[in-house]
Amino acid sequence: xxxxxxxxxxxxxxxxxxxxxxxxxxxxxxxxxxxxxxxxxxxxxxxxxxxxxxxxxxxxxxxxxxxxxxxxxxxxxxxxxxxxxxxxxxxxxxxxxxxxxxxxxxxxxxxxxxxxxxxxxxxxxxxxxxxxxxxxxxxxxxxxxxxxxxxxxxxxxxxxxxxxxxxxxxxxxxxxxxxxxxxxxxxxxxxxxxxxxxxxxxxxxxxxxxxxxxxxxxxxxxxxxxxxxxxxxxxxxxxxxxxxxxxxxxxxxxxxxxxxxxxxxxxxxxxxxxxxxxxxxxxxxxxxxxxxxxxxxxxxxxxxxxxxxxxxxxxxxxxxxxxxxxxxxxxxxxxxxxxxxxxxxxxxxxxxxxxxxxxxxxxxxxxxxxxxxxxxxxxxxxxxxxxxxxxxxxxxxxxxxxxxxxxxxxxxxxxxxxxxxxxxxxxxxxxxxxxxxxxxxxxxxxxxxxxxxxxxxxxxxxxxxxxxxxxxxxxxxxxxxxxxxxxxxxxxxxxxxxxxxxxxxxxxxxxxx
Ligand code: NAD
Numbered sequence: 001x002x003x004x005x006x007x008x009x010x011x012x013x014x015x016x017x018x019x020x021x022x023x024x025x026x027x028x029x030x031x032x033x034x035x036x037x038x039x040x041x042x043x044x045x046x047x048x049x050x051x052x053x054x055x056x057x058x059x060x061x062x063x064x065x066x067x068x069x070x071x072x073x074x075x076x077x078x079x080x081x082x083x084x085x086x087x088x089x090x091x092x093x094x095x096x097x098x099x100x101x102x103x104x105x106x107x108x109x110x111x112x113x114x115x116x117x118x119x120x121x122x123x124x125x126x127x128x129x130x131x132x133x134x135x136x137x138x139x140x141x142x143x144x145x146x147x148x149x150x151x152x153x154x155x156x157x158x159x160x161x162x163x164x165x166x167x168x169x170x171x172x173x174x175x176x177x178x179x180x181x182x183x184x185x186x187x188x189x190x191x192x193x194x195x196x197x198x199x200x201x202x203x204x205x206x207x208x209x210x211x212x213x214x215x216x217x218x219x220x221x222x223x224x225x226x227x228x229x230x231x232x233x234x235x236x237x238x239x240x241x242x243x244x245x246x247x248x249x250x251x252x253x254x255x256x257x258x259x260x261x262x263x264x265x266x267x268x269x270x271x272x273x274x275x276x277x278x279x280x281x282x283x284x285x286x287x288x289x290x291x292x293x294x295x296x297x298x299x300x301x302x303x304x305x306x307x308x309x310x311x312x313x314x315x316x317x318x319x320x321x322x323x324x325x326x327x328x329x330x331x332x333x334x335x336x337x338x339x340x341x342x343x344x345x346x347x348x349x350x351x352x353x354x355x356x357x358x359x360x361x362x363x364x365x366x367x368x369x370x371x372x373x374x375x376x377x378x379x380x381x382x383x384x385x386x387x388x389x390x391x392x393x394x395x396x397x398x399x400x401x402x403x404x405x406x407x408x409x410x411x412x413x414x415x416x417x418x419x420x421x422x423x424x425x426x427x428x429x430x431x432x433x434x435x436x437x438x439x440x441x442x443x444x445x446x447x448x449x450x451x452x453x454x455x456x457x458x459x460x461x462x463x464x465x466x467x468x469x470x471x472x473x474x475x476x477x478x479x480x481x482x483x484x485x486x487x488x489x490x491x492x493x494x495x496x497x498x499x500x501x502x503x504x505x506x507x508x509x510x511x512x513x
Pocket of ligand 1: 228265298400426471
């Protein structure tokens with residue numbers, strides 16, 4: 001059984017200062033970095049550095065891609081039945097080791113344990129979907145398309161696939177990619193976030209234990225150097241990226257310029273519209289949960305509540321009333337509901353939106369700096385900004401922290417315009433008791449994922465996840481049916497098995513009748 005990969009600071013190979021090395025995983029083995037460059041990994045709850053992650057050179061990325069390329073031929077030949085069996089084995093192992101993965105997430109990302117367990121559970125759903133790969137890859141067949149001629153379609157893997165993932169879901173977002181990619185018969189090189197890389201290495205060990213052949217799944221750690229090497233590598237056929245919008249745009253442009261298939265999911269600014277007929281208590285619970293869960297470090301976090309008409313005062317009062325009860329603390333403390341932010345720099349940047357918001361005319365109704373737990377952790381208490389307007393930085397930027405903005409509009413049409421004028425289009429939600437208005441919202445709104453009285457509408461695994469506009473570059477959403485499509489190429493076969501006795505030379509264009 002795979003040994004639990006302990007949090008870096010607890011590892012036996014930690015140095016005297018409790019800083020453990022975090023290596024690449026290439027061709028079924030841990031490979032120490034040779035570039036001479038490492039990056040710090042922190043426990044955000046203590047502010048202490050616990051790990052030093054290798055940052056790959058171009059040569060190390062090439063080694064991982066070569067390993068994946070060498071494994072591709074035999075992996076794509078593995079029968080569908082065996083691939084399904086392996087996916088089931090992976091599912092069982094991830095399920096059994098869920099708590100350990102979650103602890104790694106808490107130790108490097110900072111989210112609270114219950115949230116980390118939720119992350120692994122949502123990732124598991126994508127693995128479970130991939131267990132149905134024999135059904136998902138079924139093609140079509142037309143018998144007698146022409147006399148004696150049959151036509152059928154098949155889907156085949158694209159080859160070596162690279163995945164580049166963000167810090168905020170260090171286990172789930174990689175699962176969105178590698179589970180369908182491997183099930184389809186591709187081999188994989190993962191470049192996880194350098195801020196919380198350990199879950200990826202633990203995953204690699206679990207895949208090996210499940211029976212996935214060496215070279216099929218590789219992990220290279222790194223920064224822009226590693227990403228650029230993947231983008232330019234001639235043997236990488238497709239690339240999935242999830243991260244911030246500026247990087248997503250540049251990954252899409254560079255990857256496609258190098259002839260690759262690319263899906264690049266970017267950042268977000270998610271609006272939650274509350275109509276005057278909404279259930280105020282339910283809307284307040286939803287806004288608080290979706291804004292401050294995971295300290296706001298979710299691409300589907302609610303960042304702005306758009307209050308329509310007279311709902312503003314009672315809704316703001318209900319939200320304010322809930323804030324002092326949110327328990328902020330170390331993610332391993334079962335009492336904590338919200339953990340720290342991922343780095344000190346990010347915490348300071350998020351706090352800066354309170355100053356800029358106030359300077360630009362917003363009213364601070366709750367200032368998280370006043371309720372931040374003591375100590376060196378990267379904590380920030382929950383904040384609420386009222387009277388936010390579209391030109392403020394606190395509205396224009398994603399923030400990605402525990403700061404909820406409130407905007408007040410007079411009508412549904414004004415709320416809709418606000419969302420549709422925003423450059424992002426990831427998730428959005430409407431809270432109302434009026435089915436007709438909700439249906440109109442679903443029809444009108446420019447966003448890829450819509451919640452009706454549901455604040456975080458992350459699609460279940462048998463639908464696909466993806467935003468619109470600046471929240472997604474490329475044609476394909478991720479996981480679900482679009483994921484299967486992205487990781488495969490179509491082929492259509494036209495076939496005749498003629499009776500040799502009837503064969504003749506015919507130079508005419510083939511006819512279908
Ligand atoms: P990020 O864009 O900084 O990093 C994402 C990945 O890109 C990391 O692996 C990182 O190492 C790499 N990277 C960073 N800078 C790079 C550069 N200059 N060139 C090449 N590669 C680079 O994002 P993050 O801070 O890790 O994650 C948070 C962001 O991800 C937020 O914007 C969030 O909305 C977004 N996100 C989006 C989704 C979605 O599904 N749309 C899901 C999760 C997170």
